[in-house]
Amino acid sequence: xxxxxxxxxxxxxxxxxxxxxxxxxxxxxxxxxxxxxxxxxxxxxxxxxxxxxxxxxxxxxxxxxxxxxxxxxxxxxxxxxxxxxxxxxxxxxxxxxxxxxxxxxxxxxxxxxxxxxxxxxxxxxxxxxxxxxxxxxxxxxxxxxxxxxxxxxxxxxxxxxxxxxxxxxxxxxxxxxxxxxxxxxxxxxxxxxxxxxxxxxxxxxxxxxxxxxxxxxxxxxxxxxxxxxxxxxxxxxxxxxxxxxxxxxxxxxxxxxxxxxxxxxxxxxxxxxxxxxxxxxxxxxxxxxxxxxxxxxxxxxxxxxxxxxxxxxxxxxxxxxxxxxxxxxxxxxxxxxxxxxxxxxxxxxxxxxxxxxxxxxxxx
Numbered sequence: 001x002x003x004x005x006x007x008x009x010x011x012x013x014x015x016x017x018x019x020x021x022x023x024x025x026x027x028x029x030x031x032x033x034x035x036x037x038x039x040x041x042x043x044x045x046x047x048x049x050x051x052x053x054x055x056x057x058x059x060x061x062x063x064x065x066x067x068x069x070x071x072x073x074x075x076x077x078x079x080x081x082x083x084x085x086x087x088x089x090x091x092x093x094x095x096x097x098x099x100x101x102x103x104x105x106x107x108x109x110x111x112x113x114x115x116x117x118x119x120x121x122x123x124x125x126x127x128x129x130x131x132x133x134x135x136x137x138x139x140x141x142x143x144x145x146x147x148x149x150x151x152x153x154x155x156x157x158x159x160x161x162x163x164x165x166x167x168x169x170x171x172x173x174x175x176x177x178x179x180x181x182x183x184x185x186x187x188x189x190x191x192x193x194x195x196x197x198x199x200x201x202x203x204x205x206x207x208x209x210x211x212x213x214x215x216x217x218x219x220x221x222x223x224x225x226x227x228x229x230x231x232x233x234x235x236x237x238x239x240x241x242x243x244x245x246x247x248x249x250x251x252x253x254x255x256x257x258x259x260x261x262x263x264x265x266x267x268x269x270x271x272x273x274x275x276x277x278x279x280x281x282x283x284x285x286x287x288x289x290x291x292x293x294x295x296x297x298x299x300x301x302x303x304x305x306x307x308x309x310x311x312x313x314x315x316x317x318x319x320x321x322x323x324x325x326x327x328x329x330x331x332x333x334x335x336x337x338x339x340x341x342x343x344x345x346x347x348x349x350x351x352x353x354x355x356x357x358x359x360x361x362x363x364x
Contacts, residue, residue, distance in 0.1 A: 011099035018102025021109045025117060033117040038246050043192045045111055046245070049220025050193030059198035060219035112217030116248035121255070122352065125187060127359040129351035137285050140354055141296070144281045148274040149301040155267055159302040162310045165230040168268050173197045175269060176238040180260040184245060195244040196221045197237040203227030204318035212236045215243035229314040231307055234269055235261055235276040251348025254280070258353060275307060281350050 028037075053060045075096070122129055132140060157163055169175045173196070181191045198221050200206055206214060206225040213224040213236040222240025224233060238260040242253035261273025286293045300308075 011095050014099040014102040014106065016102070018105040021106045025109055025114060028114070028117055030117055030119045033114055034119045037114045038118040039190055041110075042112070042115065042246050043190055046193040046195070046220070053220060054194040054196060059200060059223060060221055061198075061200070061216055061223065064216075064219055108217050111220070112215075112243075112246075113248070115246045118246070118248075120249070121187070121247065121252050122355070125356075125359075127352075127355045129348065129355040131351060132284075132354060134288055136354070137281070137288060137350070138292070140350065141278075141281045141285045144274065144278040145300065145304070148271065148278045149304050151267065151271040151274055152301070152303045152307070155271060157303060160306055161303070162306050163231060163268065163271075168230055168234070169266055172234045172269075173237055175264065175266065176234050176257075176260055177241055179264045179269070180238050180241050180245070180256060183256065183259050183263060189245070191245055195241045197241055198223050199226040200224065201226045207315065207318035208321045210320050213240040215240050220244065227314070227318055229311045231272055231275060231311055234272050249348075251352060254349035255352040255356070258349060275304070277349070277353065278304075279308070279311075280347060284347055284350055 152163075155163065155167075157167075176197070177195055184191050200214075200223045203226045205227075206212065206223070207227050211225070212228055212232065213222060215222045222237065222244050224236045224240060228236060235257050238257035239253045242256040242260075247253055247256065258273050258277050261269050261276070264270050264273070282293070282297075285296075297305075
């Protein structure tokens with residue numbers, strides 16, 4: 001078999017593997033995914049990534065990009081040498097795209113993606129998130145404001161002074177990983193290996209696409225944009241580490257990040273958890289009652305208002321690129337993974353926290 005025939009055969013193999021993987025994902029019930037993949041095969045995947053990349057001083061995604069670029073150059077040189085007519089070149093290009101898509105689907109699902117189909121965390125823990133009425137949401141906003149303002153007051157920072165980065169723990173990655181591991185352990189979930197949370201440079205690489213962080217199944221690492229304000233970074237780190245430990249749902253990872261921050265022994269991390277949650281609640285209330293929120297916003301404690309404004313000023317440095325296209329693409333991706341509400345899934349953390357607190361209060 002010559003090289004061209006071998007490549008043709010491999011393309012068909014990847015296409016077939018991709019299709020079979022999609023079919024398997026649709027057929028597996030949540031209980032099967034939970035037992036045999038999320039708590040089985042995926043545990044081994046996590047240990048494999050720990051061995052491969054936990055010790056590198058930089059994000060493995062850079063190596064991935066270099067590797068893909070090198071592969072692309074090789075393929076283009078090979079295609080250029082092949083003596084094919086233009087119709088055959090176009091067919092060959094289409095065949096290559098299908099093979100590449102099949103390979104991506106296969107690797108994505110087996111390295112992490114099947115976790116989308118696992119038993120939900122609320123079903124596992126026995127609580128039921130429900131949409132909040134405007135009245136309930138306002139009460140949640142008041143409670144979140146009280147919690148965040150009270151914690152900030154305990155930090156003994158000036159009311160008009162933004163909390164300095166030097167006040168935070170120097171190694172937020174380790175602090176959030178340890179806190180998340182403790183939280184997941186208490187919930188009965190395995191936390192194999194050493195999950196990494198890497199910074200992506202240059203600043204704004206992700207933020208310009210309205211994304212604070214991302215988890216890549218192909219490297220096993222979570223990533224946060226280096227341009228994030230320091231009062232955002234620990235929460236986003238915990239969120240991406242939640243993905244790395246096998247949770248696909250965005251609302252669930254926000255919920256885990258909230259719990260990991262607010263249970264921390266460090267008062268600044270606790271404040272960051274409550275501050276980030278406050279921003280989600282405030283955003284929800286703004287969308288439901290904009291006029292009332294505008295009045296309420298003027299009553300915010302000065303310190304809390306200063307931190308919120310500082311975060312917004314930092315985010316304004318990185319305006320969105322093609323936000324409509326990004327939203328449409330990411331909505332389609334989330335819906336294809338069984339998350340019907342798409343990007344609104346991020347805001348589901350408000351329902352989850354409210355239901356979780358109600359359950360905890362009922363168990364006392």
